[in-house]
Amino acid sequence: MIDTNVYLSHWPFRRLPLDETDALVAKLRAAGIAQAWAGSFDGLLHKDVTAVNARLADECARHADLLLPFGAINLALPDWQGDVRRCRESHGMHGIRLHPNYHGYRLDDPRFGELLTLAGQHRLIVQVVVRMEDDRTQHPLVRVPGVDLTNLANVLAAQPQVQVQLLNSGRDVTPTLLRELAELPNVWLDFAMTEGVGGVAQLAGDFHMDRVLLGTYAPFFPVESSLLKLDESELGHTLRDRFTRKNAEQLTRLAGKKPGQ
Amino acid sequence: MLWDLHCHLSGIDGDTPDLRMANLIRFADRMGIERVVVFMGYPFATDPTAEELRVQNDQVLQALSHWHDRAFGFAYVSPKHVDASLAEIDRCIRNGPLVGIKLWVAGHCSDTAVDAIVQRCAELQGVIFQHTWNKANGNLPGESTAEDMAVLAARHPATPLICGHTGGDWELGIRAIRAHLNVSIDLGGSDPTAGIVEMAVRELGAERIIFGSDAPGRSFASQLAKVNSADISSESRSLILGGNLKRLLLPILRAKGIA
Numbered sequence A: 001m002i003d004t005n006v007y008l009s010h011w012p013f014r015r016l017p018l019d020e021t022d023a024l025v026a027k028l029r030a031a032g033i034a035q036a037w038a039g040s041f042d043g044l045l046h047k048d049v050t051a052v053n054a055r056l057a058d059e060c061a062r063h064a065d066l067l068l069p070f071g072a073i074n075l076a077l078p079d080w081q082g083d084v085r086r087c088r089e090s091h092g093m094h095g096i097r098l099h100p101n102y103h104g105y106r107l108d109d110p111r112f113g114e115l116l117t118l119a120g121q122h123r124l125i126v127q128v129v130v131r132m133e134d135d136r137t138q139h140p141l142v143r144v145p146g147v148d149l150t151n152l153a154n155v156l157a158a159q160p161q162v163q164v165q166l167l168n169s170g171r172d173v174t175p176t177l178l179r180e181l182a183e184l185p186n187v188w189l190d191f192a193m194t195e196g197v198g199g200v201a202q203l204a205g206d207f208h209m210d211r212v213l214l215g216t217y218a219p220f221f222p223v224e225s226s227l228l229k230l231d232e233s234e235l236g237h238t239l240r241d242r243f244t245r246k247n248a249e250q251l252t253r254l255a256g257k258k259p260g261q
Numbered sequence B: 001m002l003w004d005l006h007c008h009l010s011g012i013d014g015d016t017p018d019l020r021m022a023n024l025i026r027f028a029d030r031m032g033i034e035r036v037v038v039f040m041g042y043p044f045a046t047d048p049t050a051e052e053l054r055v056q057n058d059q060v061l062q063a064l065s066h067w068h069d070r071a072f073g074f075a076y077v078s079p080k081h082v083d084a085s086l087a088e089i090d091r092c093i094r095n096g097p098l099v100g101i102k103l104w105v106a107g108h109c110s111d112t113a114v115d116a117i118v119q120r121c122a123e124l125q126g127v128i129f130q131h132t133w134n135k136a137n138g139n140l141p142g143e144s145t146a147e148d149m150a151v152l153a154a155r156h157p158a159t160p161l162i163c164g165h166t167g168g169d170w171e172l173g174i175r176a177i178r179a180h181l182n183v184s185i186d187l188g189g190s191d192p193t194a195g196i197v198e199m200a201v202r203e204l205g206a207e208r209i210i211f212g213s214d215a216p217g218r219s220f221a222s223q224l225a226k227v228n229s230a231d232i233s234s235e236s237r238s239l240i241l242g243g244n245l246k247r248l249l250l251p252i253l254r255a256k257g258i259a
């Protein structure tokens, strides 16, 4: 299985049971995860994102058969373009992970458009994390609303060459928005924050069976949460295989293509 | 044994209580959940009238009618309608099959208006479940926090009480009720943030922790993962997944001749 949503390092507000890489890696392996796309919690608040990404790349290299680093890019920082370039050229990353709500920009911001263009040129998957936690449980001085997805479909329709995956979008996407996004060829979702009984089958029905990907959001959520959701929904073997592996492989393939290829 | 303390009829397909219940059980079966406790009907009513309480409890009674081997029910009551609530306790618990009460968000449980309801339910040995949430973005006007629960618990120190959702923000909720040994926590209805069960076992002991899902609005899977993933003993896990709920229900089940 391929897990498209894990984090390394430490969540700023709580120690998590598996927030040491070796422990997380052991857990992922035991759960049958063969590849995990890893961002860094440090990418949320640190300003020296270049160092965050170097540490992330080093940490993933220690478990190179399992962990793929997805570097943090903060569009509010000077020369974020340099970080994008280093993610690809210095660290050989397959993707980057954005936290627009923690970095203070909307998805209709011109910088986000520029980022998408640059990511397409570097053949990087762009992950946009819609939220890190429930609004209701946030630290009173650090209340960060989920990313506003209002203009997302328009923005992505203008950049069909870049593959974009929303992480933790469960409580923020309406069936109407999902239908809009399903019309685009380059949008993908995980189901770490998808709730409700049978939520994964419901999501695939509302969105697209070929573009739903396993994401556990470990170690913030236990790996078991998303895996048990696969059992809770009535999925045949074929769909289960798509959600847990094939769709992620397809996303990797599409993102890695050279323009015009 | 896998028993779920916290399920509803709202948020699942079905034109009738029977169809909704059948759907709920279908998903419970897929997760290996043997028994569910169901409370409140549909649509959700945050500040129900006396008549709405009756209608919602009728929906639960109907839903349970074919599932007494798989499900228990609590009566929905409200401190805004004390007399009607006492009547519902008599109708549904003393004279009916329900085994506890659910207090939601109509009024704070710290208010003494709740006392008569709690006392009546306790006399019948019914289970008392009070919703609590500590919301960073603000509670509903009548919505109790875990601190409100602590106030209620101090007034009724000999009555077992359940702190619904562990206050939602469980790091606050566990602290708020930990000194009140008559309070157990319901694990359901919050994101499956890792570490909730470990902290609860550390601060409360496994005997005061009860698995609940808040399905169908929540996924059985995400909520079960909180317990399945926790780094705790197998004895603790089995208490949390059913042993504690069974212990709380046993007196009223015995009184009703069910156990």
Ligand SMILES: [Zn+2]
Pocket (backbone or CB within 6 Å): B006, B008, B189, B214
């Ligand atoms: Zn509930």
